[in-house]
Amino acid sequence: MYDRRHVLRGAAAMGLGTMFMGGVAWSRPTTPVRAILPSATHDTLGVKVLLDTPPSSAPVLKINGRAVAARKMDADGYSWGFVQSGLSAGKPHELALADERGKALRAPWQLKTLPPPDSAPDHFRVLFFTCAGGDEAGGPDGYLPVTVRRALFDRALSFSPDLAVANGDHVYWDLDTALKYRRDPVRRAQTEELYRKIAWIDQDLAFDSETNRRSVNTVAARQIASIYEDRFASVPLIFITDDHDYYENDNAGTWGYSLPPRPFIFGLQQQTQALAYPIALGRPDWGNAYEAGTVETLKIGKLLDLAFFDCRRGWSTGPNAGVLFPKAEEFLLNHIRNSTAQQYFHVPSNPFGWTAGKLGEWYADGPSESSAFHNDKGYWQQGWFEQHQRLAAALGAQRGRAGISISGDMHASAISKISRSGDIDLSANPIHTILPGTIGTATQGFPSTVRGVFPWHPSALESEDVAKIEERNGFSIVDVYPDRVTVKQFRWRPPEPVAAIASLEPYASYTINRPA
Known part of the structure; x- marks a missing residue:
């Protein structure tokens, strides 16, 4: 009789994402390349390549005919990274991928570097979305089928964005919060059954044990690679992390706080990032990768500065509480004050301007008495809102630039203007807050269906809706x-016909004029 360890050891010879502990195959089993995830700056291209089966030697990526050094990104050899600097800015570059024998693994393609820092582009287009993860086996109230998510991506890509930003929740595979602390025992048992069928993560073993590596590979295969595939090969990607990317939800109880990530779940997140996130090229050099890994910036000539930040890893409590590390907050405040770009976007994983009564939000608002969901808001920290206030003040204080925040986490689309935040008067330069839309949610409205509450504007804010919030799938251009x-x-949501996605037109359009 085979024990589980024997099965997993034998599975190492199988293709990534093939039939594994009840799982399903990758979406394109006849193609050796399972996903291509690129990134770019003005002079550097990064390419993450995921393969179905670990090769005997490293694959070969050539940019403009010259081979780029390959880096094995995971212990098993499913993922390979390539970074080439010193390239001409603002130019398309020819990429070709082959195996170690020179056999093409894919048709050549082009990937463009971003505009030079001293250039003055007259236009740049960015695709924003959030919450693309989730296993389609999660049931009718769980996550959209992979094919539908691909359809949403394909419609978004039909508008030819120059950059795509995936803001958090690339995977949903919560551990303690789903298996021990949240919801009722019946739901927890159902979740455990699903996990054991598809990808069981054993916390009695090391996070990088063979068992857990195989499970992380399967989660990444089913929730990331299966929807991205190579459709973004010519569109640079930014991935921002959020709570579920650390394999937990943002909760607290007598047992403690789910975040910041304990070493085991941080190890799982780092494995997932190495395996299936695009290579981050814009991290600050702080000599502390743990803190620096929560911030990334990107500059589009003199036109646009973008600051992306993870509001989960830096959680702290007490008198100086924050959701960002102090160094990350200082960096972001200095970055916005020192930027000379014509436009500036804050892109946090945690939404500015709305609440669903969740613990980990900036705001103190909790769910209503009628909410069916457990309320752990008593563990919320006042310092989290005070940090919000410092960021809001910096956005509103910009001269000659509008304050703009494009957030993740909330499974909805909306646009509003914040004219007051607590005691901060923003009426002279309101903060335009945008929820870009969710890709993966399959419920008839989240958080309404699951949490029993519809998102609302926090009581500390004075806001005006420009595009009313709707719990629908979608994206923003x-x-x-x-x-x-x-x-x-x-915007789109079941039971609307899937075929309608291919011809989606803007549900809302809004122009933010740059102040004089």
Whole structure:
């Protein structure tokens, strides 16, 4: 009789994401390349390549005919990273991928570097979305089928964005919060059954044990690679982490706080990142990768600065509480004050401007008495809102630039303007807050269906809706010009026909003019 360890050892010879502990195959089993996830700056290209089966030797990526050094990104050899600097800015570059024998693994393609730092682009287009993860085996109230998520991506990519930003929740596979602390025993048992069928993570073993590596590989295969595949090969990607990316939800109880990530779940997140996130090229050099890994910036010539930040890893409690590390907050405040770009976006994993009564939000608001969901808001920290206030003040204090925040986490689409945040008067330069839309949610509204509450504006804010919040799937196309930013939101939700996605038109359109 085979024990589980024997089965897993034998599975190492199988293709990534093939039939594994009841799991399903990758979406394209006849193609050796399972996903291509690129990133870019003005002079550097990064490419993450995921393969179905570990090769005997490293694959070969050539940029403009010259081979780029390959880096094995995971212990088993499913993922390979390539970074080439010193390239001409703002130019398309020819990429070709082959195996160690020179056999093409894919048709050649082009990937463009971003504009030079001293250039003055007159237009740049960014695709924003959030919460693309989730296993389609999670049931009718769980996550959209992979094919539907691909359809949403394909419609978004039909608008030819220059950059795509995936803001958090790339995977949903919560451990303690799903198996021990949240919901009722029946739901926890159902979750455990699902996990054991597809990808069981054993916390009695090391996070990087063979068992857990195989499970992380399967989760990444089913929730990331299966939807991205190589459709973004010519569109640079930014991935921001959020709570579920650490294999937990943002909760607390007598047992403690689920975040910041304990070593085991941080190890799982790092494995997932190495395996299936695009290579981050814009991290600050602090000599502390743990803290620096929560921030990334990108500059588009003189036109646009973007600051992306994870509001989960830096959780702290007490008198100086924050959701960002102090160094990350200082960096972000200095970055916005020192930026000379014509436009500036804050892109946090945690939404500015709305609440669903969750513990980990910036705001003190909790769920209503009628909410069916467990309320752990008593563990919320006042310092989290005080940190929000410092960021809000910096956004509102900009001269000659609108305050713009495009957030993750909330499974909805919306646009509003914040004219007051606590005691901060923002009426002279309101913060335009955008929820870009979710890719993976399959419920008839989240958080309404699961948490029993509809998202609302926190009591500490004075806000005006521009595009009313809707719990629908979708994405936002943001066009950046020197004098304005135009936001187009696309929305869809079951039971609307899947075929309608291919011809989605903007549900809402809004222009943010640059102040004089």
